[in-house]
Amino acid sequence: MLPLFFTTDIYFVESKLQCSMDPNNHAIQLYQALFSNLGFVQSLILVALNCAFLRLICKRLKETTMKRLNAADRKQIQTSIFFLVYSASYTVTSLPQTVAYITGRLSISVNSSKFAFHIADIFWNFHFTREVFDFFIYFKFFRTFRLVVLNVCKPCHHRMQLKFNE
Numbered sequence: 001m002l003p004l005f006f007t008t009d010i011y012f013v014e015s016k017l018q019c020s021m022d023p024n025n026h027a028i029q030l031y032q033a034l035f036s037n038l039g040f041v042q043s044l045i046l047v048a049l050n051c052a053f054l055r056l057i058c059k060r061l062k063e064t065t066m067k068r069l070n071a072a073d074r075k076q077i078q079t080s081i082f083f084l085v086y087s088a089s090y091t092v093t094s095l096p097q098t099v100a101y102i103t104g105r106l107s108i109s110v111n112s113s114k115f116a117f118h119i120a121d122i123f124w125n126f127h128f129t130r131e132v133f134d135f136f137i138y139f140k141f142f143r144t145f146r147l148v149v150l151n152v153c154k155p156c157h158h159r160m161q162l163k164f165n166e
Contacts (some may be wrong), residue, residue: 093123
């Protein structure tokens with residue numbers, strides 16, 4: 001985000017005065033689409049790292065295990081698969097959004113640029129929906145997360161009960 005800080009200024013964008021990035025600087029526009037927003041490049045790196053970890057875990061288990069997997073090994077594999085699926089789902093929602101932003105920023109036509117930004121906004125909504133599902137998945141499968149959420153919500157729940165009983 002640091003390059004965006006240095007290139008932000010007051011520009012005329014579609015006949016409106018806006019605090020924005022230089023619309024003629026295509027390199028910074030491309031940087032913003034790839035590394036900001038949903039961070040497509042970062043999520044690709046994350047998927048690659050998760051695949052590498054999962055591969056190493058499976059390789060180690062094949063080499064060292066002639067017996068059945070114990071509970072700790074199964075838990076390790078399940079956690080690795082969960083994080084692989086999680087990061088892949090993040091990448092799936094960030095790829096179309098990134099392509100739409102690149103298309104919108106580099107488009108010469110105003111109408112196609114607006115259309116591309118609308119598509120990018122739709123994928124932001126998909127991303128936010130995915131995050132809501134993530135919250136419920138964390139709540140269901142991660143005990144520590146569930147306990148923290150319940151402890152945070154307990155005082156609110158108690159106050160709501162008092163108001164309804166009045």
